[in-house]
Each structure stands twice: as structure tokens, then as C-alpha cells.
Amino acid sequence: MKLLKQSVMWFGVCCLLMVGLNVSAEEKKKVWGKDRSITQITDSVYRFGSDGQYGAYILTSEGIILVDGHYCQSNTTQWLKSELDKRYDVPVKYVVLSHDHQDHICHTDIFNDTAITVGHRNLLPHILREKRDSAVPSVLFNDEMDIVLGGVKVVLMFFGPTHSDNLIQVHIPEEKVLIAIDMAKGKSIFPDYRDMEVNNTLEVLKKLANLPDVDIVLPGHGPVKTQQNFIENGNYIKALRDGVLDLMVEGKSLDEIRKLIKLENFDDFKHKERWFDTNIVTMYHYLYRYREPNNRITPEEATECRDTRNCRTSGEINI
Numbered sequence: 312m313k314l315l316k317q318s319v320m321w322f323g324v325c326c327l328l329m330v331g332l333n334v335s336a337e338e339k340k341k342v343w344g345k346d347r348s349i350t351q352i353t354d355s356v357y358r359f360g361s362d363g364q365y366g367a368y369i370l371t372s373e374g375i376i377l378v379d380g381h382y383c384q385s386n387t388t389q390w391l392k393s394e395l396d397k398r399y400d401v402p403v404k405y406v407v408l409s410h411d412h413q414d415h416i417c418h419t420d421i422f423n424d425t426a427i428t429v430g431h432r433n434l435l436p437h438i439l440r441e442k443r444d445s446a447v448p449s450v451l452f453n454d455e456m457d458i459v460l461g462g463v464k465v466v467l468m469f470f471g472p473t474h475s476d477n478l479i480q481v482h483i484p485e486e487k488v489l490i491a492i493d494m495a496k497g498k499s500i501f502p503d504y505r506d507m508e509v510n511n512t513l514e515v516l517k518k519l520a521n522l523p524d525v526d527i528v529l530p531g532h533g534p535v536k537t538q539q540n541f542i543e544n545g546n547y548i549k550a551l552r553d554g555v556l557d558l559m560v561e562g563k564s565l566d567e568i569r570k571l572i573k574l575e576n577f578d579d580f581k582h583k584e585r586w587f588d589t590n591i592v593t594m595y596h597y598l599y600r601y602r603e604p605n606n607r608i609t610p611e612e613a614t615e616c617r618d619t620r621n622c623r624t625s626g627e628i629n630i
């Protein structure tokens with residue numbers, strides 16, 4: 312039951328596909344989309360969302376550039392389409408997908424009648440393989456791409472694998488807005504690091520914290536932020552990475568590390584109590600792929616590691 316509940320909460324907090332998951336009675340009662348809203352941020356940039364999750368759009372005289380859809384269950388993407396039709400006499404010309412996670416892009420195909428869908432080159436195989444309920448991108452880019460519409464320049468940037476291997480940042484430099492879906496986490500943590508490239512994420516958080524022409528940061532979850540959020544989140548990830556790595560080098564097993572590491576300086580981070588253990592476990596497995604201990608593992612230890620996941624990473628052994 313505990314695992315079941317954790318899975319449901321994980322879905323709510325972050326961003327991966329969990330179709331077919333059994334849900335708790337509490338979650339079944341949830342009424343989605345009650346608090347749908349559209350908020351103007353700057354001259355051209357608007358934020359939309361519900362249920363604590365947000366996308367954005369850029370309104371120009373020649374059309375709209377939409378960034379992301381929403382949760383499948385909320386139907387907020389469909390609501391947004393009707394609102395855009397009511398409010399404006401220009402169509403959605405581009406749908407930009409921040410990354411492939413289902414909860415941020417669901418139902419974006421309803422804009423296919425007027426829009427071209429854009430994303431990072433790595434996005435497409437995920438969309439196809441996982442059969443995402445999403446528009447399928449027809450324009451793909453590698454490192455950076457500009458969309459200029461109605462005199463407004465929108466810069467799409469890819470800094471390498473981070474939260475996923477296809478997450479991009481969307482910058483509107485003239486209005487000093489950065490749309491940083493699932494990157495602007497601030498004092499909130501992810502449930503796990505299964506598909507995060509941790510080392511590069513730390514580098515990219517530094518770049519985003521120092522990116523010029525940014526006054527306002529729009530995250531995919533929670534309130535509007537500033538660039539300070541990148542520093543706060545990076546401090547936590549770095550402390551976790553370094554703490555787990557130090558204990559691995561000392562030869563501590565995963566079970567020992569789970570008991571030893573505390574990071575009490577970050578107790579004010581949202582969801583820390585709930586997700587700290589899975590943070591440790593998945594950080595351990597991430598780091599495991601980056602190092603070779605001095606002493607080779609014995610066949611018996613390999614079997615134990617396989618069967619119990621209690622894997623020795625270093626230290627003395629007797630052969």
C-alpha cells in the first residue's frame with residue numbers, strides 16, 4: 312500500500328508516464344482541472360495551467376507559439392484550445408514540446424490543424440516508442456533554434472541530457488522570460504534520478520542561473536520563480552551526489568548509505584521526507600556507472616548484488 316501511494320504521489324509531483332497504474336481511493340476522488348487559469352506574465356508571454364502544473368504560450372500578431380500541453384486527466388489542453396479560440400483571432404502556429412514526459416504534453420495533437428510541432432532531436436524516438444498521447448514533432452533541432460513570429464523571437468536551447476535526454480529551455484530574451492519546465496525546481500526535489508544525467512544537470516543549472524536576459528523563470532510546477540531557484544536546486548543535487556559518492560568510495564553498501572546520509576541542511580526542501588530514500592538509491596545507481604572500485608567483486612558478491620541489490624562498491628575483500 313505504501314508503495315502504491317508513493318507511486319501515485321510520484322505521478323503528481325513529476326512527470327513520467329504511469330498509464331495503467333492502480334490509484335488510491337483518495338486519488339480516485341481527485342477532480343482535475345478545477346483551478347484552470349491563464350496569467351499574463353509579460354507583453355507576449357502567458358502562463359496557463361491547473362493542478363499545480365503549467366505550460367506557457369507566446370502571443371504575437373501573427374500567431375501563437377504554445378509551449379507544452381498538460382496532464383491527460385485534467386483536459387486542460389482542450390480547455391486551453393477553446394480559450395485561445397475565444398480570446399484571439401490568430402491561430403496556434405507552433406507547438407513546442409519541452410520534453411517527452413506525458414504529463415506535460417498530453418493532447419497537444421489537438422493543435423495539429425494549425426500548428427507545426429517542434430522539439431529536440433532526441434524527443435521523437437521517445438514519443439513514438441512510448442506511444443505518447445501527444446503531437447508528433449515534425450521539426451527537430453540539435454543545439455539551438457530560433458522561432459521568430461510577429462516580431463517576437465523565441466529561442467529554443469538544448470544543453471545536453473539533464474532531466475531527460477530531450478529537455479529544452481525556452482527563452483524569450485527581449486521580455487526576459489525563461490520557460491524552464493522540470494528544470495526550475497528550486498527547493499523542491501524529484502522523486503528519483505532514474506533518467507537524469509546528474510553531472511550535466513549540475514553544469515546546466517549553473518548556466519541557467521547565469522543566463523543573461525532573464526528576470527522571470529516559469530517552471531512546469533508551482534509558482535513563478537527567479538534564477539535563484541537553479542542555484543538552490545543545484546546545491547541539493549550536488550550535496551546528494553557528493554555525499555553518496557564519498558560513502559561509496561569508503562566501501563559502504565547501498566543499505567548502509569541509506570542509513571548514513573541525512574543532508575539535514577536541506578530539510579526545508581519540499582518532498583524531501585517522502586523522496587529522500589529513492590533519491591539516494593537512484594543517485595547510487597547513477598554513480599555506480601561512473602566508477603570502478605579498486606577491488607574486484609567476487610562471484611558471491613555479484614550474486615548477492617543481483618539478488619538483493621545490496622552491492623559492495625569498494626573496500627577489502629578476501630579471495
Ligand SMILES: [Zn+2]
Pocket residue numbers: 325326327410412474493
Ligand atoms: Zn519531466
